[in-house]
Amino acid sequence: xxxxxxxxxxxxxxxxxxxxxxxxxxxxxxxxxxxxxxxxxxxxxxxxxxxxxxxxxxxxxxxxxxxxxxxxxxxxxxxxxxxxxxxxxxxxxxxxxxxxxxxxxxxxxxxxxxxxxxxxxxxx
Amino acid sequence: xxxxxxxxxxxxxxxxxxxxxxxxxxxxxxxxxxxxxxxxxxxxxxxxxxxxxxxxxxxxxxxxxxxxxxxxxxxxxxxxxxxxxxxxxxxxxxxxxxxxxxxxxxxxxxxxxxxxxxxxxxxxxxxxxxxxxxxxxxxxxxxxxxxxxxxxxxxxxxxxxxxxxxxxxxxxxxxxxxxxxxxxxxxxxxxxxxxxxxxxxxxxxxxxxxxxxxx
Numbered sequence: 275x276x277x278x279x280x281x282x283x284x285x286x287x288x289x290x291x292x293x294x295x296x297x298x299x300x301x302x303x304x305x306x307x308x309x310x311x312x313x314x315x316x317x318x319x320x321x322x323x324x325x326x327x328x329x330x331x332x333x334x335x336x337x338x339x340x341x342x343x344x345x346x347x348x349x350x351x352x353x354x355x356x357x358x359x360x361x362x363x364x365x366x367x368x369x370x371x372x373x374x375x376x377x378x379x380x381x382x383x384x385x386x387x388x389x390x391x392x393x394x395x396x397x398x
Numbered sequence: 399x400x401x402x403x404x405x406x407x408x409x410x411x412x413x414x415x416x417x418x419x420x421x422x423x424x425x426x427x428x429x430x431x432x433x434x435x436x437x438x439x440x441x442x443x444x445x446x447x448x449x450x451x452x453x454x455x456x457x458x459x460x461x462x463x464x465x466x467x468x469x470x471x472x473x474x475x476x477x478x479x480x481x482x483x484x485x486x487x488x489x490x491x492x493x494x495x496x497x498x499x500x501x502x503x504x505x506x507x508x509x510x511x512x513x514x515x516x517x518x519x520x521x522x523x524x525x526x527x528x529x530x531x532x533x534x535x536x537x538x539x540x541x542x543x544x545x546x547x548x549x550x551x552x553x554x555x556x557x558x559x560x561x562x563x564x565x566x567x568x569x570x571x572x573x574x575x576x577x578x579x580x581x582x583x584x585x586x587x588x589x590x591x592x593x594x595x596x597x598x599x600x601x602x603x604x605x606x607x608x609x610x611x612x613x
Contacts, residue, residue, distance in 0.1 A: 287526045382610075
């Protein structure tokens with residue numbers, strides 16, 4: 275079984291596009307529908323190797339989620355790539371400060387996403 | 399439930415009932431005449447949205463052309479609509495996207511895959527379409543030194559829709575011919591009088607669609 279990647283996005287369309295790209299490359303996918311759901315799963319699902327995270331979501335944004343994870347001393351530290359429509363330098367810096375390792379602007383190129391996950395999480 | 403929350407739901411309920419009663423074809427000409435672009439800034443905003451819409455449709459793999467608004471009329475039949483709000487220090491408003499199911503099926507990212515696309519998938523894509531379109535608009539604004547915060551999109555199905563603005567906002571309505579079907583994009587925008595657009599910043603100051611940055 276391949277490494278587990280969690281996709282956190284309120285759009286089912288995006289979750290499925292990411293799932294399609296990464297499953298084809300050999301990764302296993304876990305889905306979360308917003309930042310709060312993502313936070314819960316990052317704390318409870320074992321052996322997550324990577325998180326793909328939207329920024330603007332209901333209940334809790336992706337950056338707020340990373341900031342909450344960073345404050346939690348016992349939460350596992352999982353490398354995260356933000357996948358968003360946003361491109362503002364200030365937001366990118368805030369995500370970086372919260373621990374994000376990458377930033378992709380939608381619509382994403384599947385091959386580029388797979389390459390980034392491979393670089394940050396390792397081969398499946 | 400608190401009185402404030404109670405009032406919110408009552409207002410929402412009235413809004414939904416009002417929408418349910420609406421049954422007139424979309425008439426963008428009327429809307430445009432009521433609130434014409436007032437100045438260079440507003441015209442620039444609307445031009446940026448128009449460019450963003452064409453870029454968005456092109457990225458979805460469809461050929462599209464903008465039609466003159468007063469020739470437009472959304473056909474009867476079930477439409478999907480999505481709405482997404484935005485706010486900033488000197489600019490706020492709402493983007494609305496309306497089109498027949500076929501447009502969103504044709505532009506869906508999974509259109510060329512073997513997996514079936516459900517009605518829920520199409521409705522979800524209608525919302526994501528608005529989200530990505532407003533993201534493109536925001537990124538163009540950022541190059542002109544204007545920042546906005548985006549909300550999250552909401553969508554509806556409806557048999558017939560009437561698009562109207564009573565808010566006093568400027569309204570931009572454009573209709574795109576997407577391979578023989580009409581897609582309507584509307585932007586309600588309120589801009590402070592002091593809003594100015596900076597000179598176009600060079601690419602690289604913001605991340606663009608499809609970009610990957612390793613941090």
